[in-house]
Amino acid sequence: MNAPAYNFAYLDEQSKRMIRRAILKAIAVPGYQVPFASREMPMPYGWGTGGVQVTAAILGPHDSLKVIDQGSDDTTNAVSIRKFFAKTAGVQTTTSTLKATVIQTRHRIPETPLREGQVLVFQVPIPEPLRFLEPRETETRRMHALADYGLMHVKLYEDIAQHGRIATTYAYPVKVEERYVMDPSPTPKFDNPKMHDCPALQLFGAGREKRIYAIPPYSNVVSLDFEDHPFERYRHDGKCALCGAVDSFLDELIMDDHGRRMFMCSDTEYCETRRALGNGAQGFSKATEAAPA
Amino acid sequence: MTTALALAFVDPGLSAQSSFRSIMDAMARPGTVVSLSEQVAPPHPLSRGGAAVALTLFDQDTPVWLDTALAAASDVAFWLRFHTGAPIVTDPRQAAFAILSDPERAPPFEAFALGTLEYPDRSATLILQVDSLERGLSLSVTGPGVKDRSTLRAMPLPPDLPQRLVTNRALFPRGVDLLLVANTAVAALPRSITLIEES
Numbered sequence: 238m239n240a241p242a243y244n245f246a247y248l249d250e251q252s253k254r255m256i257r258r259a260i261l262k263a264i265a266v267p268g269y270q271v272p273f274a275s276r277e278m279p280m281p282y283g284w285g286t287g288g289v290q291v292t293a294a295i296l297g298p299h300d301s302l303k304v305i306d307q308g309s310d311d312t313t314n315a316v317s318i319r320k321f322f323a324k325t326a327g328v329q330t331t332t333s334t335l336k337a338t339v340i341q342t343r344h345r346i347p348e349t350p351l352r353e354g355q356v357l358v359f360q361v362p363i364p365e366p367l368r369f370l371e372p373r374e375t376e377t378r379r380m381h382a383l384a385d386y387g388l389m390h391v392k393l394y395e396d397i398a399q400h401g402r403i404a405t406t407y408a409y410p411v412k413v414e415e416r417y418v419m420d421p422s423p424t425p426k427f428d429n430p431k432m433h434d435c436p437a438l439q440l441f442g443a444g445r446e447k448r449i450y451a452i453p454p455y456s457n458v459v460s461l462d463f464e465d466h467p468f469e470r471y472r473h474d475g476k477c478a479l480c481g482a483v484d485s486f487l488d489e490l491i492m493d494d495h496g497r498r499m500f501m502c503s504d505t506e507y508c509e510t511r512r513a514l515g516n517g518a519q520g521f522s523k524a525t526e527a528a529p530a
Numbered sequence: 531m532t533t534a535l536a537l538a539f540v541d542p543g544l545s546a547q548s549s550f551r552s553i554m555d556a557m558a559r560p561g562t563v564v565s566l567s568e569q570v571a572p573p574h575p576l577s578r579g580g581a582a583v584a585l586t587l588f589d590q591d592t593p594v595w596l597d598t599a600l601a602a603a604s605d606v607a608f609w610l611r612f613h614t615g616a617p618i619v620t621d622p623r624q625a626a627f628a629i630l631s632d633p634e635r636a637p638p639f640e641a642f643a644l645g646t647l648e649y650p651d652r653s654a655t656l657i658l659q660v661d662s663l664e665r666g667l668s669l670s671v672t673g674p675g676v677k678d679r680s681t682l683r684a685m686p687l688p689p690d691l692p693q694r695l696v697t698n699r700a701l702f703p704r705g706v707d708l709l710l711v712a713n714t715a716v717a718a719l720p721r722s723i724t725l726i727e728e729s
Contacts, residue, residue, distance in 0.1 A: 245543045254589050257550050258626075261587075262651040264557045265707045265720035267674045271651045295554065297547045354555075382647035414674050414722065416703065438558045453558045453675035453722075 246293040246326040252276050256294035256449070260440060263451035268413030269381070270364050270448040278444065280321075284314055286444030288341050288360035289321070295356060295440075296322060296339060301329045303337035308345040308486065308503035315343075332506045344407075346428040348485050348507040351437035353454065359422045361443040364450065366410045366420040386418045389461060397466055406471055412459045413452055426460065427470050427486045433458040475500040480511035536571050538585050538613040549586040553709065556718040561671045561680030563663045563717045573605035575631040577659045579711035581609075584657075588614035588627060595625035595642075595654075599632050625654050633658040636688045639698055639706050650703035653721075660684045663712045667691065673723040682717055684710050695725045 244250065252274075259273040278286040296302065302322055306315040310332040318341060319330045331337050334349040341358040351357060367377045370388045380386065389410055396404045409426035413419050421429060422441060432439065432452060439452040452458060462468040473487040478499040485507055487500040502508035539545035545568040556564040572581035588594060594616045600606050607618050619625055622641045630636050636658070645653030660666075666685025669692065672678070687710075688694060698705040698721055705721030 245547070250543055250546065251589055254546070254587060255591065257554070258587055258592070259651070260554060261557050261655070261707070262653075264554070264675070265722055266650050266703045267722060269650060269703060272649075295547075295551065297551060298544065378648050438554075451558075455677045456674040 243325050245298075246296050246322065247279075248276065248290065248293040252290075253294045256290055259449045260291065260294065260451065263440070263449050264438070264453050266417075267452055267456055268417030268419040268450060270443075270450045272447055273449050275444045275447040280317070282445040283362065285318060285341070285343055285360035287442030287446075287449070288343070288358050288444075289318060289442075290444060291358045291440050291442035291449060292318075292322065292339060292341050293326075295358075296326050296328060298326070298328065300338045301331050301336055303331050303334065303340045303506075304342070305340065305345060305347065305504075305506075306343045308347075308488075309505045311505060334506055344423050344425075345486070345503060346424060346431045348502070348504045349510075350431075351435055353436040355437040357435075357437050357439045359424075359439065359441045361420070361422040361441045361448070362445070364420055364422075364441065364443040364446050364448040366408075366418050381417060384416060386412075386461075389418055390463075393461060393463070393466075397463075403462065403466055403468075409468075410461050412461060414457050415459075418461070419450060419452075425471070425486055426468075427472050429458070429460045429468070430470060473500050477502045477508060477511075480508045480516045482508065482511055482516070536573060536609065538570055538581075539568060542585075545582075546586045549582050552716055553583060553586065553718070556709070556716045557675075557707070557720055559675045559680070560673060560718055560720055560723045561669070561676060561682040563682070563715050566711070566714055566716045569714075573603060573609050575599050575603060575659075576606045576609065576629070577631070577711065578713045579716060580629055580631070580657055580659045583709060583711055583716065584610060584614055584616075584627075584629070587655075588616040590615040590617070592626040593617050593619040593624050595619055595622045595628040597628070597630045597632055597636070600629055622654070627655050627657060629657045629659065631659045632686075633660060633688055634686045639694055642706050644701060644704045644706060647704065650705075653704065653706055655707045655709060657709045657711055658684075658687070660686065660710050660712050663710060663715050663717055668728070669695070669719075670726040670728060671695075671719065671723040672726055675720075676723070679726055682710070682719070684712075684717070692725055695719065695723070699724055 259271045263271045304315040304318045306312040334347040343360045408423045460468040485502045570581045642654035708719040
């Protein structure tokens with residue numbers, strides 16, 4: 238028995254063709270959610286089955302694949318998906334944002350700017366930005382058809398009425414090419430500006446909800462806001478305890494029962510690269526010791 | 531019958547992947563000419579590039595419409611049915627894909643499925659077989675996927691293509707998507723592009 242147990246990249250060719258056709262239509266209508274016949278994958282919903290199917294449909298033997306989960310290359314989800322494609326497609330895997338040709342991501346966009354020719358594949362849990370405002374698919378579909386997005390502005394307005402500011406911090410709705418309102422997946426709103434005018438192709442796959450959508454390179458992506466309450470990026474006011482970065486998105490780590498905490502880069506590869514270049518910790522001796530030489 | 535049974539992709543999986551990445555790259559960067567490396571030898575007048583796109587995207591779920599010259603060559607329909615399983619339809623409105631071997635005599639784009647406002651993805655992709663993506667009518671476009679502007683040359687094309695592209699853009703998000711395919715290269719004009727008037 239020398240026959241391989243799986244087709245290249247696990248999915249059968251017919252499924253790949255169906256996904257590929259959906260991707261082409263998604264690129265042609267930026268921000269519109271194309272329905273597709275999502276397949277069962279050998280991992281549970283919520284683990285990135287949509288992203289995995291998109292990756293499987295585009296991946297070739299010469300690609301170099303990076304997978305991140307909340308910015309980290311080392312979490313179970315990221316490691317499992319990387320191993321899955323190393324096994325079923327024999328592709329090279331990498332943690333380097335610069336070297337990767339395909340990057341599958343859950344909830345972050347890498348800090349290192351993306352370049353032309355790269356493909357960023359997002360794992361999306363709930364692709365419909367209007368779903369929590371209007372549960373009926375027939376209605377949300379009609380709203381997209383008519384570009385009737387008043388409800389979304391009401392939601393943002395209610396945020397302001399209750400909290401004095403737009404309190405949405407992740408999955409912050411964007412408008413793509415002045416037409417479709419789109420859910421950027423649960424990325425922190427810190428990452429929203431990176432979607433605008435991005436040289437890489439951005440593809441979004443929602444497995445359970447059976448939708449694929451896309452943002453072509455150099456597209457106009459605007460975070461929804463009001464003139465008197467403009468969109469604001471949010472970032473913890475601090476620096477990374479490991480590499481000292483003041484520009485990266487930070488994770489908060491609770492240190493003990495007394496409320497001591499530290500911040501560190503959410504993008505582990507960005508942080509490691511900075512440390513390798515000699516950027517050190519600032520006043521956290523333990524963190525410095527933990528850093529690899 | 532030997533031509534009808536001419537070979538398709540040598541390695542169906544990997545060749546389709548490689549072709550698809552070229553097509554996806556072309557679609558994501560409208561007006562850019564992307565090389566199409568996978569070679570097939572289809573029956574005339576189906577071109578090598580047109581055949582590679584067909585093998586990459588067609589199957590039993592995609593009704594295909596052929597223009598007069600292609601429909602007249604029975605080898606072509608036989609080859610497509612044998613290798614892709616795609617049903618050949620005579621009503622352009624039912625087609626998910628259309629292959630036009632003679633783009634100068636392309637029927638009006640409105641003859642094809644344009645999608646609906648609710649489901650703009652239910653629209654046709656037109657595959658225009660061209661002789662050259664270096665010479666011919668020059669089209670400057672802008673839109674998603676284009677940094678500033680992108681200029682494409684191709685021949686032969688429908689003589690009124692600029693007007694057709696303007697009309698197609700006005701339908702957005704409805705409309706047809708165009709793939710311009712030479713023997714070893716592909717370029718795309720999706721419905722999202724806007725034609726820049728040459729001054």
